[in-house]
Amino acid sequence: MDERSTGADGVQSREQVVDVRPPEGHADGHPPGARGIPLPRLAALADRLDRDRPVRIWAGTGRSARFAWKAVKVLRDLGFRDVEPLGG
Secondary structure, three states: OOOOOEOOOOOEOOOEEEEOOOHHHHHOOOOOOOEEOOHHHHHHHHHHOOOOOOEEEEOOOHHHHHHHHHHHHHHHHOOOOOEEEOOO
């Protein structure tokens, strides 16, 4: 049985959501439960994430959303397997 559930925000309970915007962007609002790790520090702080759980990257909407794909590449290069952008 799959114990994962999807909330109203579209995030499954096992997923780790990472907001890769600068701290001021994270402070302005983010998906519920999102952890703020700015993109320039992501590689250095990746050990704070569980490699065995899915990671969803939030970078906001509009032009800043392209940074989600950069973050996906950083984590995949570090060996994370289940990494995808979230929304945007």
